[in-house]
Every structure is written in structure tokens, then in C-alpha cells.
Amino acid sequence: MSALVAFYFLLAAVAGSGFGVSYWLNGDIVIEGSCLGASLLLVAAGLVVWSHHLLPNGPYFESYPEMQSPPDAEAEVLATVDRGGVGRRRLLLGSLGAVGVTVGGGLVSTVRSFGPAPNSLASTVWKERLVLVDSDGKPMKVGDLPVGGELSVYPQGFPELPQVPAMLIHLPPGANHPLPGRGSWTPHNLICYSKVCSHAGCPVNLYDRMTLVMECPCHQSVFDVTRGAQPIFGPAGGPLSQLPLSVDPDGTLRSAGDFDHPPGPVFWHYSGSHPA
Numbered sequence: 001m002s003a004l005v006a007f008y009f010l011l012a013a014v015a016g017s018g019f020g021v022s023y024w025l026n027g028d029i030v031i032e033g034s035c036l037g038a039s040l041l042l043v044a045a046g047l048v049v050w051s052h053h054l055l056p057n058g059p060y061f062e063s064y065p066e067m068q069s070p071p072d073a074e075a076e077v078l079a080t081v082d083r084g085g086v087g088r089r090r091l092l093l094g095s096l097g098a099v100g101v102t103v104g105g106g107l108v109s110t111v112r113s114f115g116p117a118p119n120s121l122a123s124t125v126w127k128e129r130l131v132l133v134d135s136d137g138k139p140m141k142v143g144d145l146p147v148g149g150e151l152s153v154y155p156q157g158f159p160e161l162p163q164v165p166a167m168l169i170h171l172p173p174g175a176n177h178p179l180p181g182r183g184s185w186t187p188h189n190l191i192c193y194s195k196v197c198s199h200a201g202c203p204v205n206l207y208d209r210m211t212l213v214m215e216c217p218c219h220q221s222v223f224d225v226t227r228g229a230q231p232i233f234g235p236a237g238g239p240l241s242q243l244p245l246s247v248d249p250d251g252t253l254r255s256a257g258d259f260d261h262p263p264g265p266v267f268w269h270y271s272g273s274h275p276a
């Protein structure tokens with residue numbers, strides 16, 4: 001009977017490893033579920049057989065009030081215990097352990113599906129002296145944008161990352177009212193904000209050059225470009241992130257650091273320290 005139990009456990013181990021293999025090969029979720037289900041069923045079957053046929057079933061009696069077991073009862077208990085045998089016990093526990101390793105390993109490996117760690121949202125690749133490029137990778141220079149113009153820009157070398165897109169805007173002279181400490185962030189009236197909406201992360205693609213606002217098409221949040229992109233309408237609870245700019249002597253536009261606060265929905269990173 002112990003061989004049957006071990007057989008169940010080994011089959012369960014095979015099914016369990018099938019779950020892990022299928023998961024890592026991007027297999028069908030039906031296959032993964034079938035393997036996991038089969039593995040657990042086989043473990044259950046093995047445990048049922050084990051408990052019914054291999055564990056001591058009794059009944060055992062002990063006469064009262066005598067507390068000392070008679071020699072023959074003691075011998076019977078010892079014989080029962082001995083019936084398990086070290087070899088068989090090892091076989092059963094070893095095969096059960098194989099199930100634990102295969103199924104447990106497969107389940108633990110699914111942690112790779114958890115996605116990036118939350119603190120990876122706290123900063124972006126933008127840093128001091130990264131060249132601003134357009135969608136074709138062309139470095140931006142002062143004079144490329146006429147007054148009233150706007151363009152999507154990216155950090156040179158990292159155009160694909162989801163947190164980096166920003167909108168470069170050429171404001172009319174005197175239109176900007178910089179927040180404290182941001183007076184030097186807008187050389188030549190060029191100002192730059194993240195395009196990741198602070199409400200739910202949609203791309204803020206719309207700029208109205210007449211009213212100097214950026215608008216999010218998802219839920220119609222409106223951000224005042226001239227006052228730190230504070231929200232003035234809609235559900236957004238915080239401003240868009242601003243990118244400080246600097247200009248090389250030849251007119252090449254560069255970032256002067258990362259965004260003033262992490263771009264995206266406020267609940268991703270809210271610390272209470274940034275203007276909201």
C-alpha cells in the first residue's frame with residue numbers, strides 16, 4: 001500500500017512540475033490550472049490512502065485504573081510503530097516532499113508576475129544634463145519651437161519608458177508665474193511638464209495655446225501651465241510634474257534634474273510633501 005501512496009505523490013510531483021514548466025513557458029492558463037488541480041487531487045488521494053491503510057487504526061484498550069501498560073500491549077504498540085519501517089516512511093515523506101518542492105516552487109515563481117516594485121515609481125530616468133529629444137530622437141534646441149508651440153519630448157536614450165514623456169511648451173513672454181524655487185526652470189520661456197496625468201495616469205496630450213492650459217482627454221482635468229500645472233478643473237487632485245530645464249551655449253535643451261515629484265496619479269506616491 002505504501003507503494004500506491006508513493007505512486008500518487010510522485011504523480012502529483014509530475015503534475016506540479018507541469019504547472020511550473022507551463023507557467024515559465026507562458027503556457028495556457030488552462031494547462032496551468034489543470035496541472036495544479038491534478039497535483040492537489042493526487043496529493044489528497046495519497047493522503048487518504050495513507051491515513052486509511054498505513055496509519056495505526058486501533059482500537060487500543062487500557063484497563064483502568066492501572067496506569068502501566070501490560071507487557072503484551074506495550075509489545076503490540078512497539079510492533080505497530082515498527083510496522084511503519086524507516087524505509088517506507090522515507091519513501092512516503094520523500095515523495096510528499098517532492099510534491100511540496102514542485103508545487104511550491106511553481107507557486108513561488110509566480111512572484112515575477114507581481115510587476116515592478118512600488119518604489120520604482122518614485123523617480124524616473126530624467127536627471128541633470130539629459131538632452132531633450134523629439135519623437136524622432138532629434139535633440140531639441142532653443143528656437144525649434146515658436147511661441148505658442150508645444151511638442152512631446154523624451155530623455156535622449158530612453159524614449160520608450162512609460163514615465164518619461166513630457167510636453168515642452170513655448171509660453172508667451174511674461175506669461176509664466178513660477179512657483180517658489182522654479183524661477184530658473186524655464187529658460188527662454190520654455191516650460192516642460194510630465195504628460196502622465198496626476199488623476200489616473202492617462203497621457204495629457206492636449207495644449208490650448210489660447211488659455212495656456214493642458215487638458216487630459218480621459219476625465220477632462222485641466223492644468224494651468226503658467227502656475228506649476230496646478231489642476232483648475234476636473235478630478236485630478238495634484239499638479240503635473242514639472243521638469244527643470246537648462247540650455248547649453250549652443251542652444252541645446254537639457255534637463256536640469258528629475259521631475260519635481262514623481263509623475264502619475266497622486267495615490268502612487270503621495271507623501272504629503274509636494275504641492276497638491
Ligand code: FES
Nearest residue numbers: 197199200216219
Ligand atoms: S486620467 Fe486625466 S483626468 Fe482622469
